Amino acid sequence: MNGWLWGAVVLVAALVPLLWVCVRLPAPEGVVAVEAAGVDAVLALLLVAQGTGREPFADLALVLAVVSFVGAIAYLRFVEALRD
Amino acid sequence: MLRDLVVGALAGAGVAVQLLVCLGVVLMRDALDRLHYTGASTLGAACLCAAVVVSESASLIGLKAILTAAFMLVTGPVVVHATARAIHLHREAQR
Numbered sequence: 001m002n003g004w005l006w007g008a009v010v011l012v013a014a015l016v017p018l019l020w021v022c023v024r025l026p027a028p029e030g031v032v033a034v035e036a037a038g039v040d041a042v043l044a045l046l047l048v049a050q051g052t053g054r055e056p057f058a059d060l061a062l063v064l065a066v067v068s069f070v071g072a073i074a075y076l077r078f079v080e081a082l083r084d
Numbered sequence: 085m086l087r088d089l090v091v092g093a094l095a096g097a098g099v100a101v102q103l104l105v106c107l108g109v110v111l112m113r114d115a116l117d118r119l120h121y122t123g124a125s126t127l128g129a130a131c132l133c134a135a136v137v138v139s140e141s142a143s144l145i146g147l148k149a150i151l152t153a154a155f156m157l158v159t160g161p162v163v164v165h166a167t168a169r170a171i172h173l174h175r176e177a178q179r
Contacts, residue, residue: 003092007099007132014106021110028115028171032122035163036109039125042152043102043132047095049145050136058148065152069159076170082177 004051011044027082031075038068091139098131115171119164126160129153 018040021033042065049057101124108121133153137146 003095007095010099011102014103017110018106026115028174029118031170032115032118032167033109035167036105036122036125039122039129039156039160040102040106042156043098043129046132046136046149046152049148050139053145055144055148058145058152062148062152062155065155065159069155069163072163073166076166079170080173080177082174 002051004047008044008047008051011040011047015040015044027079031072031079034075035068035072038064038072042068087138091135094131094135094138098128098135101125101128101131116168119167119171122167123160123164126156129156129160 015037018033018037022030022037025033042061045057045061045064049055049061105121105125105128108124109118112118112121130153133149136149140146
């Protein structure tokens with residue numbers, strides 16, 4: 001375990017409270033938490049890539065950045081139309 | 085050495101900013117209050133990518149880190165703006 005991997009552990013641990021926000025609070029708050037969790041997971045994957053020296057993890061980070069952007073936009077369409 | 089010091093400072097700052105983002109999103113009361121903190125995570129991404137690039141001057145991981153940071157620099161404000169608009173429309177529809 002080097003410093004990069006400890007940083008990744010900290011970032012993954014920070015995902016847990018965001019998951020709680022997604023599950024327990026109404027939809028607008030949940031979407032905000034999903035966006036924050038996406039950035040958090042991308043940075044954790046980047047730190048894992050640097051810490052283990054395996055660059056395929058950096059590919060995963062890049063793909064997750066793209067996918068979480070598209071996913072956030074898609075969820076926002078639902079939040080706009082939601083009336084409850 | 086100087087390089088290790090710079091890398092440590094940049095990586096520590098990036099992780100700290102990201103932790104503050106998570107703390108703000110969890111602790112604030114309103115959805116728009118929470119949204120203020122997600123915008124700041126672009127800074128954390130920039131710090132961490134700079135740390136990766138500085139630690140190995142020219143590597144494939146550094147190149148992909150730069151690509152990821154550039155993509156997040158562009159899409160971060162777009163997502164925050166779209167989220168604020170969607171929350172506003174959601175509240176208008178509820179009224």
